[in-house]
Amino acid sequence: MRVMAQMGMVMNLDKCIGCHTCSVTCKQAWTNRAGTEYVWFNNVETRPGQGYPRRYEDQEQWQGGWEINKRGRLQLKTGGRFKRLLSIFASPVQPELKDYYEPWTYDYKTLIEAPLGDDFPVARPKSLITGEDTKITWSANWDDNLGGASEMGHLDPIVQRIRKESEDKIKFEFEQTFMFYLPRICEHCLNPSCMASCPSGAIYKREEDGIVLVDQDRCRGWRQCITGCPYKKVYFNHKSGKAEKCTFCYPRIEVGIPTVCAETCVGRLRYLGLFLYDADAVTAAASVPDEKDLYEAQMDLLLDPEDPAVIAAAREQGIAEDWLEAARRSPVYALAKRYRVALPLHPEYRTMPMVWYVPPLSPVVDLLSEQGHDAEDRDVLFGAIDALRIPVEYLAELFTAGDTEVVDGVLRKLAAMRAYMRGVNLGRDPDGSIPEAVGMTEESMYEMYRLMAIAKYDERYVIPKAHVEQAHELEEIGCSLDFEDGPGMYDSGPFGEASGRPVPVAVENFHALKQRQTTDRPAGDEELRGRVNLLNWDGNGTPAGLFPEKRQEPTA
Amino acid sequence: MDVLLWGVLPYLVLATLVLGTIWRYRYDKFGWTTRSSQLYESRLLRIGSPLFHFGILMVFIGHVGGLVIPEDWTEKVGISESIYHFNALLFGGIAGVCTLVGILILVVRRRRTGPVFMATTTNDKVMYVLLVGAITLGLWTTLVSVGAGQEAHNYRETVSPWFRSLFTLQPDVEAMAAAPVQFHIHVLVALLLFAAWPFTRLVHAFTAPVHYLFRPYIVYRSRDARTPAPTGRPRPGWSPVGTTDRDRSNR
Numbered sequence: 114m115r116v117m118a119q120m121g122m123v124m125n126l127d128k129c130i131g132c133h134t135c136s137v138t139c140k141q142a143w144t145n146r147a148g149t150e151y152v153w154f155n156n157v158e159t160r161p162g163q164g165y166p167r168r169y170e171d172q173e174q175w176q177g178g179w180e181i182n183k184r185g186r187l188q189l190k191t192g193g194r195f196k197r198l199l200s201i202f203a204s205p206v207q208p209e210l211k212d213y214y215e216p217w218t219y220d221y222k223t224l225i226e227a228p229l230g231d232d233f234p235v236a237r238p239k240s241l242i243t244g245e246d247t248k249i250t251w252s253a254n255w256d257d258n259l260g261g262a263s264e265m266g267h268l269d270p271i272v273q274r275i276r277k278e279s280e281d282k283i284k285f286e287f288e289q290t291f292m293f294y295l296p297r298i299c300e301h302c303l304n305p306s307c308m309a310s311c312p313s314g315a316i317y318k319r320e321e322d323g324i325v326l327v328d329q330d331r332c333r334g335w336r337q338c339i340t341g342c343p344y345k346k347v348y349f350n351h352k353s354g355k356a357e358k359c360t361f362c363y364p365r366i367e368v369g370i371p372t373v374c375a376e377t378c379v380g381r382l383r384y385l386g387l388f389l390y391d392a393d394a395v396t397a398a399a400s401v402p403d404e405k406d407l408y409e410a411q412m413d414l415l416l417d418p419e420d421p422a423v424i425a426a427a428r429e430q431g432i433a434e435d436w437l438e439a440a441r442r443s444p445v446y447a448l449a450k451r452y453r454v455a456l457p458l459h460p461e462y463r464t465m466p467m468v469w470y471v472p473p474l475s476p477v478v479d480l481l482s483e484q485g486h487d488a489e490d491r492d493v494l495f496g497a498i499d500a501l502r503i504p505v506e507y508l509a510e511l512f513t514a515g516d517t518e519v520v521d522g523v524l525r526k527l528a529a530m531r532a533y534m535r536g537v538n539l540g541r542d543p544d545g546s547i548p549e550a551v552g553m554t555e556e557s558m559y560e561m562y563r564l565m566a567i568a569k570y571d572e573r574y575v576i577p578k579a580h581v582e583q584a585h586e587l588e589e590i591g592c593s594l595d596f597e598d599g600p601g602m603y604d605s606g607p608f609g610e611a612s613g614r615p616v617p618v619a620v621e622n623f624h625a626l627k628q629r630q631t632t633d634r635p636a637g638d639e640e641l642r643g644r645v646n647l648l649n650w651d652g653n654g655t656p657a658g659l660f661p662e663k664r665q666e667p668t669a
Numbered sequence: 670m671d672v673l674l675w676g677v678l679p680y681l682v683l684a685t686l687v688l689g690t691i692w693r694y695r696y697d698k699f700g701w702t703t704r705s706s707q708l709y710e711s712r713l714l715r716i717g718s719p720l721f722h723f724g725i726l727m728v729f730i731g732h733v734g735g736l737v738i739p740e741d742w743t744e745k746v747g748i749s750e751s752i753y754h755f756n757a758l759l760f761g762g763i764a765g766v767c768t769l770v771g772i773l774i775l776v777v778r779r780r781r782t783g784p785v786f787m788a789t790t791t792n793d794k795v796m797y798v799l800l801v802g803a804i805t806l807g808l809w810t811t812l813v814s815v816g817a818g819q820e821a822h823n824y825r826e827t828v829s830p831w832f833r834s835l836f837t838l839q840p841d842v843e844a845m846a847a848a849p850v851q852f853h854i855h856v857l858v859a860l861l862l863f864a865a866w867p868f869t870r871l872v873h874a875f876t877a878p879v880h881y882l883f884r885p886y887i888v889y890r891s892r893d894a895r896t897p898a899p900t901g902r903p904r905p906g907w908s909p910v911g912t913t914d915r916d917r918s919n920r
Contacts, residue, residue: 146910198879198882203707207707241911243787317889319889320889333703353906522775
């Protein structure tokens, strides 16, 4: 047993209101750059819907993830190593820009600079790729809130599959439809197929926290990872010619603060914490023959952080005590394994994803209250879960490779929790038979309720800092002079847009930011040297450098 | 003049190639990429790119065979000059034509597809001229040889000994000087291309991912120990959206 730690995330879909705040803040933090205009490390999809890029879940077309080959071995869906190397010169199934969308801006200048005339000036959309006028025909969330679902709903690959497999029809008529939101980031898989398909070996998994990153200095732009990832969460920066992906905001995680998407989530639906898993068992778990067993196989990988044998093995691997403590307090472990209410997204891709979802009960509840039922009565809810097969099947295609029983169990637990807690809140005697009916005790049901309903910041985000002994390595090394006047200072180096001084995936990490905010002079600005940074001025007195020095008036 | 061209220039080119590559690798790992444009257009690329790349790989193998292996070695294993020559012309010709057609498709695609053309730098354009030039001139030597039939010039008595002598540091200038003019021009353009190589996108060839066949699928790496200090200025890869080259009014 080789115990490794993995940062994971759980999203409670019942709470997602589809406001896209996570997407916007993520984009502002990471992909507001040339070359990544079309890139959303975090995006929120309305389901049913085609997703972003369009129909990415159709692996017959996009060839992402793993499959079991004829000899029963785990293999990338695009084929063996040799075959993949031969197809390197033109990636066979890479999505094109039109499968994402053509990013655009507006010609705002004409609004204020247009000459006087009879017509109001209009800001026309301009493509950010060609700079030409463009027609906006698609975007990252074009089918938001089922927009156009009556026309295009059948293009959702999961809708297609359900329609093929059963007689049930998913209805897109207004009264009969259902929907929920699915926020997606990189899954930071235990068995990542993007990593396996990278010819250069530039994508790596961090030993300490399992975050999957692209080494920007090693990436050569072979773009095989884009095909390899079944979630299509590796993107091609068309200006630098390199692959980029969600970084799990590692500079923030390292200093113990949550990812931007989690921090800014309005519904507070994201949980962050550690998993301990057995790295030696990953390939075997990903190779189980039946897709429906993959969820259980993945659960078996997650180790119980309370188990003395696991703790001993973890210590042997050099996992620090504060990390083990964090693993014991981990909200994601609790939701995924202790209560078994969080499910992995598309386990059938065999990548062992580490971003988990609590499936939404709300489509069921909403329908019941609309029909005048008591939506929190146990019997009504349980009956409804059975009756509403379509949402359950749809959720099963997303989270359990089509196994409705597991989803059913999770929804029942969530329903039981509502019914049980309502009894408690109304001052009735707690009904112990409710938790029992879903295989839980009253205590664990109450704990689950606490975690899902009222957990505060520190309980939702249990993030151990990068280990103390290595902390000095996270401090800034080198001074800003290293970077001045280097040839890499310019937007475009002599060898094309991407060239210049080597820089790893770079935003300032927390320390760098702190340094910049607490230093008394901005880097590299001679004019301002010796001046007080007003952001740090405490308002007391007039320290030297508060005001600029008087200029010598030239004497005539 | 001959000494300068065939005795001095090759060493200058070699030095530029080696030192330039080392320098680029140290200074510009971030810019070391294929700079693929498949995201913009992939229909033509899917035809042109494999055609060109597999063609150029065959051409490369052919050159190694012709330049490095001495004539008397092949004769010892019973391959006469005429058989060798016929095969070289046949397969070399096929590979060369594939390469040329491939790169022509790619160049046309580059010119005709708006976003791809916009992503083309001056550096790329110079590189394309040299590359297409070297390929065309190479095919020209082949064509001349085919035209000459049995009288064709045997470059394995002139160019090849000169090439090998370069590496023993005693360049056989006279041998090269004795070769016909089409070989001279082809070699000169190729030397120019090699000199420019480290400074163009062609460097991606030096990092051909052969080790992919042998590495484990899952790569674990320890956290990077160093993080860059803030500079207060945008770093490569962090230029703002809608940079000048995208804004037509500023051009």
